[in-house]
Amino acid sequence: MSLASYIGCNIEIPINDDEYSDEFFYIGGCFAGDFDLINVKKYQFTTPCVYEVSSHWGIEISENMNPKTCAESKKKLIELCKIMDSYLEKGDFFELYSCWVGEEAEKRDGEITLRINNFDIDQIEIPEKTLVRFEK
Template identity: 35%
Template sequence: MMSIVNYLGCNFLLPASDPESDNEIIVGDFFSDDEMRAEVHKHLSAKYICEVTSSQHGSIWFNKYYKQDYPKGHEEGQQIFKSLCAFLDQHLASGDYCELYTCWVGDESEEPEYKDCINLHDFDIDKIEVLEKSLLVINK
């Protein structure tokens, strides 16, 4: 089965999540190995790369096509993204940024086809998309 993976690039090491925790956002290496993360690194400027996912819903994924076909999944994806932003707000220093690269497992070498940049505290969730081969820069 194909899986969507969300890679997060940061300029500091995020602590890996306790698998037993109740946190909505979990950080770790779920699908990828060093080689896959090295491929993703070619698209990002940040120093460190990890995977982020939702403990309850899995990968972060929402876009206009998904909204038409799977409105519930689209809404869940947006909620997870908001949870990720709240999580990043706790870890990012003011003026810092992170990068969210999303792809199918195995497509890590693929260049991003959709790029966007948002401010952590000021964005319209309905104007951004997280889909395969997307790169979203999140500034604080």
């Protein structure tokens, strides 16, 4: 199984459909199929536009993780926030959700809201199945 991360937003954003990209992080397909995107949109997000956030492993930040993987997730989250900040207008938001592929329709374990440019990456915890709303 693979941990996939998804974002939901109110605007269309460009994607990179090259699943073999050497880029450290991009918005586009990797693990999820169309059915997975439909389910995460239906069961987790409040937004009309849904994308997989591809990095060859999802974003999860928790004390139970391997320290190297957790550090990589923190780096990915910072990059995601930079990318989304360039697309969002003041007052808008995007949502982030990570889960194992195939579990998109399952009940989420938690929800948190963060300011897109105002959080301490070393003080947050984002385990799988947690919906995170990033507000601008």
